[in-house]
Amino acid sequence: MISKPSISYPFDYDNRFISNQILLELYKNMLKSRMIEEKMLILLRQGKVSKWFSGIGQEAISVGVTMALANDEYILPMHRNLGVFTTRQIPLHRLFAQWQGKAGGFTKGRDRSFHFGTQDYKIIGMISHLGPQLGVADGIALAHKIRNEKKVTAVFTGEGGTSEGDFHEAMNVASVWSLPVLFCVENNGYGLSTPIAEQFNCKHIAHKGKGYGMEAHIIEGNNILEVYNRVSEITAGMRENPRPVLLEFKTFRIRGHEEASGTKYVPDALMETWKEKDPISNYTRFLHDEAILLDEVEERYRNEIQAEIDENLQIAYAENDIACNENEELNDVYKDYAYKEVKSEDDIIEARFVDAVSLGLRQAMEKHGNLVFMGQDIAEYGGVFKVSEGFVDQFGKDRVRNTPICESAIISTGMGLSINGMKAVIEMQFADFVSSGFNPIVNYLAKSHYRWGQSADVVVRMPCGAGVGAGPFHSQTNEAWFTKTPGLKVVYPAFPYDAKGLLESAIEDPNPVLFFEHKALYRSITQEIPKNYYNLPLGKASLLKQGQDVSIITYGAGVHWALEFLNLNENISADLIDLRTLSPLDTEAIFTSIKKTGKALILQEDTLFGGVASDISALLMENCFEYLDAPVQRVASLDTPIPFAKSLESNFLAKSRFEKMLINLLAY
Structure with a gap:
């Protein structure tokens, strides 16, 4: 049936083609998200979580979109999309541990709230710089398209995020390349406290899709059945005919941007209007009116969810705080990579x-x-x-x-x-x-x-x-x-x-x-x-010349400047180190040479202050001070932008000062 707007619920509910099982599942997933949020707000006041970004009032979007997608399709949510995580059935104790900064979460205590991803659940979390995740969705969708996989990638942003350049770049790329990306914009009316009239000068965000030749739709974001039906229909078409689609969900955030922000900037009348459109209370009444949800079933759902929350909170509470392991911290910066040498000496x-x-x-x-x-x-x-x-x-x-x-x-x-x-x-x-x-x-x-x-x-x-x-x-x-x-x-x-x-x-x-x-x-x-394939290890410098009097440490064009000078001055006995890799840096090769020669000149094309030479100089002072017979010398280009005219450029470059500084160092 299609409901008619009434005093009970302010929008149409169309459940003609949805089974009662799905109708109840939509309800239970929204309810679970709401109940967890209400518990988190209590824990926030108790100081048991440090921060909370509430999505109360917007649950229908997260739940409806997630249930419309297949479980192996990627979703890139934001702070207020708790329903994405819970609908994908992530164990609650892992979410609670994440929010408490414990090891049982997803980031080993290194990041907070929803700043994480999990391949197990095909969820890729956001970073505080909101825009990049939109381009990330393009890349995920591009991989699917190249492999001829009929999959959609959904990515969320807010009304404020649509002002960022990354939003427009990602939309353009997705359109030009016909990528199956579902751009989900939750238009809450405010970017933190700034109203949309001060964010953009168009009536609807969906209109922005037209400029990119992109299909766009406006959806009532608080109507769970409209969200689920429309997204299900649209994504079915996207799988068969890959293309991006922009969805603008009209909705409202009942709580502040985060709890410290409050909602004083929202007019009382506007807040009351949106409270009347609450996605859960209205949908609950509809299900009761249609005899799809009985009182005892609703009570059972609430009891089950509350028990799950309590049980999983205890699991998270029982977990010890993270003990810092410095080696683990450093080792996790990079993914392990076992270099395997490939040689080629023929052809x-x-x-x-x-x-x-x-x-x-x-x-x-x-x-x-x-x-x-x-x-x-x-x-x-x-x-x-x-x-x-x-x-x-x-x-x-x-x-x-x-x-x-x-x-x-x-x-x-x-x-x-x-x-x-x-x-x-x-x-x-x-x-x-x-x-x-x-x-x-x-x-x-x-x-x-x-x-x-x-x-x-x-x-x-x-x-x-x-x-x-x-x-x-x-x-x-x-x-x-x-x-x-x-x-x-x-x-x-x-x-x-x-x-x-x-x-x-x-x-x-x-x-x-x-x-x-x-x-x-x-x-x-x-x-x-x-001619054939071969590789070389990263992080290994090359010793191009060997000598006793000075170590010249350089890279890039500086290597050729140094070689040119040394070949013309064969009386200078120098180690010449070509770093080749700047990060990771071959400190062993540098220290070994300095301990032999006692003098170091670091040559870079970059400008002087804050360059690589400065860090190498500091490393030498900290690790090789007792071996030095002279101050470490840095040779770099002028601290100016790079000029165009040949005479100015020649004067700018470090090459013009290298010879003099090397001779002075040798004479020290």
């Missing part, structure tokens, strides 16, 4: 740096059938440096994908691919442009394994460096942005042989890697390399 070819990168990437794609390469203009055009020329013909457009200009969404898409069992290589057209994708790298990729054990099998290729007259926005060598961030690996080869072997290892490694490739070396440096 040697002469290759430029750019050729080595191209050949390495091609062979990685041949070896890893689940590897997807993404970037701007990298398909038919072959990339601005022609690294991927011919790749589309060999691997097809599913795996070699031109992207819109949206670095943040594409990096997040790479994370989603990793979550769904694939590998991703992403090319920044220039390393400078990575600033537009900084957030998902340092806050999502870098932290996911430490937080909940999810690896980020993503390599970001970074064409970088000055010396080519490209000016401030195409010449940076910005490795220090990332060596600062635990969870990332940073590789910076100086030779074709190393570039190919280290790229293979970076792609093999399940951890996120920033792979720097100096543009000035692309076509100026050649070397003999094996």
Whole structure:
């Protein structure tokens, strides 16, 4: 039947095609979510949980969407989507332990509330920077589409989140690539306390879908049957005809943004209007009116849920607080990876740096059938440096994908691919442009394994460096942005042989890697390399020259500056260390050399303050002080943006000061 709005419930309930079993299951799942929340609010006041983000009043959306999806389809919820977690039947003691920061939760006490994911239940939690999870949903859906799996990925955000650039980037990518992503926007009317009239200037969020050529619908978010029916129908079509859909759920949050916020900013009349639309009280009355829910059944449900809550709370309470194990803390930053050496000594070819990168990437794609390469203009055009020329013909457009200009969404898409069992290589057209994708790298990729054990099998290729007259926005060598961030690996080869072997290892490694490739070396440096597949270990420096008087520690273009000078000054007896990998850093090779020579000069192309040289200098002072015969010297480029004119650029670069500082150090 279809109910008519009445004094009992303010919207139509259409249960014509839903069994009584499902009707009751929808009810019980909403009730369970509400009862847990009510208990958490009591525990919050008692100081037994530290914070709570209430979804009271919005339960129909979480429950209806989750029940409309298959259990093996991914959902990416937010703070107020408790019903997603409980409907997927996560044991309550694990949720309670998570909220209390105990080991029985999902993050070993390292993150709070709903900032976690679980592959067992196909739930991928959010981070406080709301936007990246939308791009992550794109990546999960892309993996399904490439494998021809008829699955939908649902991702949640709020009305405030639709103002973020990540929302628009993710929508655009999903539309252009026809990805089966269900974008679920819970329009609560307020972004914390800011009303929607101050968030965006359109009548409905659903209207934003039109700009991306995307199907969009407005759904009464407090009507559980409308949510379940509409989402069931829409997702059935998405599985057969992959495409993104934007759903705007009109709803309201009865509690504050979080409990400390309160709700004083909400007009009393508006609050009363939405209380009358409470999804649970109205649906309960409807079920009673239709004789589907009897009083004794409702009482039994409540008793069962209360007993489950009490029993699981006791399990969580009984668990000891986490005891810190420093080794475990450090080891969990990265996913374990057992490097297995692959050698190739036959079929040697002469290759430029750019050729080595191209050949390495091609062979990685041949070896890893689940590897997807993404970037701007990298398909038919072959990339601005022609690294991927011919790749589309060999691997097809599913795996070699031109992207819109949206670095943040594409990096997040790479994370989603990793979550769904694939590998991703992403090319920044220039390393400078990575600033537009900084957030998902340092806050999502870098932290996911430490937080909940999810690896980020993503390599970001970074064409970088000055010396080519490209000016401030195409010449940076910005490795220090990332060596600062635990969870990332940073590789910076100086030779074709190393570039190919280290790229293979970076792609093999399940951890996120920033792979720097100096543009000035692309076509100026050649070397003999094996044509076939081989790899090199990350975190191992290369000793290019051996001497007694000084240790020169450098990487990238600095290696060639140092070699050029030493070859012209054979009287200088120096160790020359090419770091090759900046994170992890081969401190053993550095310390061994300094203990022999007693003098250290660290050369970097990056500007001086806050660069890699500063940290190496500090490490030497802390670990090798008694071996030093002179102060550690750092040579770097000027602390200015990178200028365009040749004379200015030459003066900017560290190369112009290297010779003088080395001679002064030797004379100390």
